[in-house]
Amino acid sequence: MRYIKDLREYLKALDELGELQEIDEEVDWNLEIGAVIRRAYDLRAPAPLFNKIKDIEKGFRVLGGSGGVSRQEGLKFCRIATSLGFDPCAGAKEIVNTLADSFAREGVKPKLVQSAVCQENVMAGEDVDLMRLPAPFIHSGDGGRYLNTWGTIVVQTPDKSWTNWSIARIMLLDDKRMTGLIPPQQHLGIIHRMWKEKGEPTPFALVLGAPPAVPFFSGTPLPTYVSEGEVLGAHLGEPVEVVQCNSVDLQVPAGAEIVIEGTISDKETAEEGPMGEFAGYMGEHDTPQPVYNVSAITYRDAPILPVVNAGAPVEDTQTCCGTMYSAAVLAELRKHNFPVDTCFLTFESAVHFMVVTVEEMEHTHASAKKLAREAKDLIFNSKPGVDFPKIMIVDNDIDPSDITQVMWAFATRVHPQNDAHFFEHQKTLPLLHYLNAAEKKDMSSTKVIFDALLPSFDRNKISSFEYSYPKELQEKVLKNWGKYGYGK
Numbered sequence: 001m002r003y004i005k006d007l008r009e010y011l012k013a014l015d016e017l018g019e020l021q022e023i024d025e026e027v028d029w030n031l032e033i034g035a036v037i038r039r040a041y042d043l044r045a046p047a048p049l050f051n052k053i054k055d056i057e058k059g060f061r062v063l064g065g066s067g068g069v070s071r072q073e074g075l076k077f078c079r080i081a082t083s084l085g086f087d088p089c090a091g092a093k094e095i096v097n098t099l100a101d102s103f104a105r106e107g108v109k110p111k112l113v114q115s116a117v118c119q120e121n122v123m124a125g126e127d128v129d130l131m132r133l134p135a136p137f138i139h140s141g142d143g144g145r146y147l148n149t150w151g152t153i154v155v156q157t158p159d160k161s162w163t164n165w166s167i168a169r170i171m172l173l174d175d176k177r178m179t180g181l182i183p184p185q186q187h188l189g190i191i192h193r194m195w196k197e198k199g200e201p202t203p204f205a206l207v208l209g210a211p212p213a214v215p216f217f218s219g220t221p222l223p224t225y226v227s228e229g230e231v232l233g234a235h236l237g238e239p240v241e242v243v244q245c246n247s248v249d250l251q252v253p254a255g256a257e258i259v260i261e262g263t264i265s266d267k268e269t270a271e272e273g274p275m276g277e278f279a280g281y282m283g284e285h286d287t288p289q290p291v292y293n294v295s296a297i298t299y300r301d302a303p304i305l306p307v308v309n310a311g312a313p314v315e316d317t318q319t320c321c322g323t324m325y326s327a328a329v330l331a332e333l334r335k336h337n338f339p340v341d342t343c344f345l346t347f348e349s350a351v352h353f354m355v356v357t358v359e360e361m362e363h364t365h366a367s368a369k370k371l372a373r374e375a376k377d378l379i380f381n382s383k384p385g386v387d388f389p390k391i392m393i394v395d396n397d398i399d400p401s402d403i404t405q406v407m408w409a410f411a412t413r414v415h416p417q418n419d420a421h422f423f424e425h426q427k428t429l430p431l432l433h434y435l436n437a438a439e440k441k442d443m444s445s446t447k448v449i450f451d452a453l454l455p456s457f458d459r460n461k462i463s464s465f466e467y468s469y470p471k472e473l474q475e476k477v478l479k480n481w482g483k484y485g486y487g488k
């Protein structure tokens with residue numbers, strides 16, 4: 001694995017791949033940055049780096065599309081792959097299956113270093129001014145300016161045994177206060193509750209512009225009491241470098257661009273949201289959420305704030321959660337000896353539709369039904385499985401990261417009645433767009449598993465390049481592709 005130690009090294013890698021667009025034209029944090037990031041997603045254009053932002057001091061910058069997909073042939077996943085230490089050409093299965101291997105290894109504790117670029121500049125106490133940072137107002141209708149859309153919230157249990165890294169949105173309230181979603185079922189919510197029970201606020205550090213693998217691991221639903229930083233160390237094969245914060249007893253990735261330190265109140269709340277969300281729709285309400293009180297801001301010279309514009313596919317919430325949830329589910333299925341080949345939570349479904357491919361085997365309707373029930377028990381009852389509602393189980397002739405193949409299999413291999421298995425009263429994320437008010441409130445709804453498994457004789461009757469032509473002819477055609485006039 002190539003351990004990219006800071007965002008600047010990542011930007012260099014993106015530039016070499018043709019995946020970075022520096023923008024020197026002045027842009028407005030009020031909607032314009034959001035609109036450019038959105039348009040760049042839609043075109044799968046290079047990641048925009050905004051060098052000049054209206055009314056923001058010179059040098060403070062914003063990066064969009066950190067985890068976006070590429071329009072370049074064979075490089076669709078190159079930003080995800082590079083962020084996670086893989087070769088830029090790595091495909092979904094290589095990334096997901098290798099991550100699942102890493103999740104099963106023993107963790108590697110972060111290494112404490114004495115000085116760090118993220119502390120080149122300090123604003124502390126009275127000097128703290130969040131308004132100096134280029135937090136964008138992202139979508140029309142948002143409840144405020146969002147400082148955190150791709151940053152890691154570091155919190156620790158009161159006994160210090162578990163350090164959790166996670167991503168959850170945070171909105172500015174004023175120059176020293178913020179508020180953000182602290183869902184009770186997330187690890188941030190669980191740890192916040194532990195501090196609240198002691199009658200104390202929760203010390204936090206918000207890490208913006210960390211080494212590129214950090215946000216991906218912060219979007220990973222690992223089990224409780226597992227520290228994301230240690231699993232990342234196991235994945236990279238070396239410890240992540242961290243530095244002690246200035247005003248709270250926490251450690252943060254040393255290569256970060258900006259770190260916000262403080263405490264999450266155990267008493268005060270403020271109205272949070274709404275915001276455009278990953279499912280592709282505006283959130284419906286603002287809700288009272290805890291207040292983050294800021295005690296210090298440290299930052300690198302000319303700091304870069306990464307921003308995600310959550311919404312219709314494909315954006316970075318979907319690529320991050322799509323990739324990392326797939327690996328978490330795969331690790332879980334392997335643990336229980338489910339005959340899985342790979343998993344993929346499709347980006348284009350706004351991470352609502354997971355495809356599980358199984359090793360080549362003989363199926364009957366009864367055996368396939370049994371497999372669906374087993375998958376339901378293992379996936380929908382696991383931490384990652386709570387958040388998405390639809391699964392298709394399919395043979396591994398299908399590449400689950402290729403939406404054309406996925407749609408074909410779904411449309412042609414799933415009997416609308418006999419192959420759809422419904423499971424009522426499953427725990428669900430309340431943000432799914434189609435849920436009714438009662439389901440959102442109870443966080444419970446019906447989920448479905450589609451059985452797309454083919455009997456083995458059918459598999460040999462597929463009409464496709466791979467199945468309709470002898471291997472030697474396929475090789476000849478591929479070899480001669482340029483000679484036919486198609487170029488490489």
Ligand SMILES: Cc1cc2nc3c(=O)[nH]c(=O)nc-3n(C[C@H](O)[C@H](O)[C@H](O)COP(=O)(O)O)c2cc1C
Pocket residue numbers: 149150164165166167168169181183185186187188218219220221222308316317318320321
């Ligand atoms: C860009 C991005 C934004 C996210 N925003 C939120 C959010 O606002 N609230 C939330 O509960 N989860 C959010 N998530 C998903 C969580 O990060 C994910 O469920 C993670 O596993 C939570 O960490 P935990 O497993 O340590 O609780 C977001 C993920 C990404 C990649």
Ligand SMILES: [Mn+2]
Pocket residue numbers: 164165166187220221222223226228
């Ligand atoms: Mn966690």
